[in-house]
Ligand SMILES: Nc1ncnc2c1ncn2[C@@H]1O[C@H](COP(=O)(O)OP(=O)(O)OP(=O)(O)O)[C@@H](O)[C@H]1O
């Protein structure tokens with residue numbers, strides 16, 4: 001049996017953490033784009049879209065991310081498409097993020113007073129103009145802190161991709177723990193790396209939030 | 218009051234030329250009915266407003282005054298009757314027709330509803346730029362002139378939250394005027410203001426009336442209505458209960474409901 | 485292309501799924517109770533405790549909130565034995581869920597506590613109540629009432645998160661689905677069914693807690 005130094009462990013974990021970061025970024029950006037579409041569709045007053053998207057959000061927020069991963073992993077295979085853990089993880093986390101981001105942003109848009117919609121429509125602005133020039137610029141300001149905060153949830157969510165066999169930080173931790181027989185040390189390091197990724201983002205989100213609240217008084 | 222804050226009436230008129238010939242009603246409301254669910258709020262309104270006329274709408278809380286105004290620029294959908302503004306019927310289903318209509322109808326709200334993320338100048342310039350595609354230089358010149366018109370020339374680059382309520386409401390008036398509306402709807406535009414700020418807003422409205430703007434205003438300022446309006450409409454339970462010249466309405470009310478309403482104002 | 489889904493063999497496995505759902509609910513109930521107590525204690529410590537205590541609680545909260553639940557679970561189940569702490573899968577799961585919920589509950593309840601109007605506390609103290617009595621009877625109930633929706637959401641997140649406990653072979657719902665698919669090779673159907681049951685549980689638990697809150701937790 002080879003001996004592993006602490007540095008060996010940390011180095012391998014850091015290499016695997018790249019995949020955690022890449023997966024997070026893809027899910028966050030993909031989910032953001034999809035979320036934006038899901039946000040705007042029901043605002044046009046389309047009742048069917050509104051109900052469908054409400055259901056979509058409800059389903060993704062009301063079921064375990066782990067199940068969503070399994071379903072995509074095995075579901076894509078049903079279509080005869082060869083799935084890798086990587087594709088399934090990207091797809092599942094993107095859908096998951098889109099549902100949460102839509103919900104977060106919907107709340108921000110809803111927090112814009114009705115008078116802003118009324119004033120802008122009484123000035124003959126079109127729906128797109130109302131959205132682009134009046135509503136979204138205001139909603140954006142409120143949306144930034146919770147959106148940044150949600151990034152932490154995405155990063156933590158990517159850990160579940162380990163269960164379907166995608167080798168990111170958590171999975172690598174399990175593999176290294178198995179060969180080093182030092183599970184406590186390894187999982188401790190894994191946790192600290194997640195912490196190092198997430199905590200600064202949490203702090204930043206918190207400070208944005210406080211700034212926003214101060215600005216409002 | 219300082220000279221700067223006092224809205225001095227500008228000598229040259231800044232109002233748009235009419236779309237229809239003088240003498241035709243600019244707003245024609247016929248048998249308009251509106252309900253929220255089972256609750257009928259407007260029970261058949263007939264009302265013609267002539268170009269240049271100033272109409273004050275009074276009545277108890279809940280009598281449907283706001284609802285009527287909001288129907289006129291399409292913020293509320295009504296179920297029956299017809300509404301013609303400047304010769305164009307209001308069609309709820311056509312977004313294009315709706316925007317056409319709203320270019321002719323300006324609205325000023327009780328709560329100002331300025332866009333908080335835009336400077337005063339940009340608030341005024343936004344709609345002409347987007348909707349009328351007015352060129353930038355002309356748009357800015359126009360906005361500056363309108364702000365001067367409401368006594369706020371120096372606030373062009375201020376943000377709305379740096380202004381008093383009265384100033385915000387005057388910006389809202391300038392913003393509505395920038396679209397060259399044929400009619401202005403005002404829904405209790407001084408109700409959210411501290412008493413000492415009411416005067417500066419009413420003076421602006423009065424000067425608009427003098428310049429020949431068609432005005433439909435819901436107001437609780439009876440003295441103002443009496444002084445400025447050509448016609449006063451008393452609404453009661455979703456109907457136009459009594460209407461006439463200010464002197465007649467305030468001096469010789471006919472119906473017991475109006476008498477009661479007027480006397481309730483004095484206690 | 486045709487996709488043939490067959491749920492019939494799944495439904496034959498209903499006792500397994502039912503048992504799984506029961507485990508999921510059981511784990512959630514216990515960790516909610518324990519996590520709620522930890523959260524309340526820590527919230528008090530963080531809002532009103534001495535400086536070192538505040539710092540320690542802050543570290544606990546941030547450490548948990550900024551690491552994935554699955555890593556916390558694996559650390560407890562696989563890591564702690566190295567320090568001589570051997571836990572059964574169920575105990576490890578309850579411990580992990582409790583610690584996890586406790587951290588989030590701390591933040592949520594604290595937010596409720598700090599918005600208590602000063603006058604409420606003064607009124608309580610002027611009635612000669614002790615500090616603890618003021619906290620338990622004057623500050624806490626309305627604070628819980630204010631944050632109840634957030635707390636309920638967090639409890640549901642923990643319940644859904646408990647799906648990973650199946651990975652250390654706790655026989656909860658996701659584990660049941662795993663077992664079924666390994667028997668009949670219909671993975672997709674098994675997971676669809678389990679996911680649907682999770683959804684029903686999530687909706688049901690939310691309803692239950694919204695109903696129970698005003699009656700048993702903070703009074704009307
Ligand atoms: N969005 C709505 N949904 C349901 N009912 C409404 C709505 N808006 C107004 N109403 C009802 O319609 C009636 C008329 O309301 P409206 O606002 O037009 O009265 P108003 O005369 O402007 O009163 P006020 O002087 O208080 O402003 C009221 O009974 C009110 O409760």
Ligand SMILES: [Mg+2]
Nearest residue numbers: 282283284404
């Ligand atoms: Mg009103």
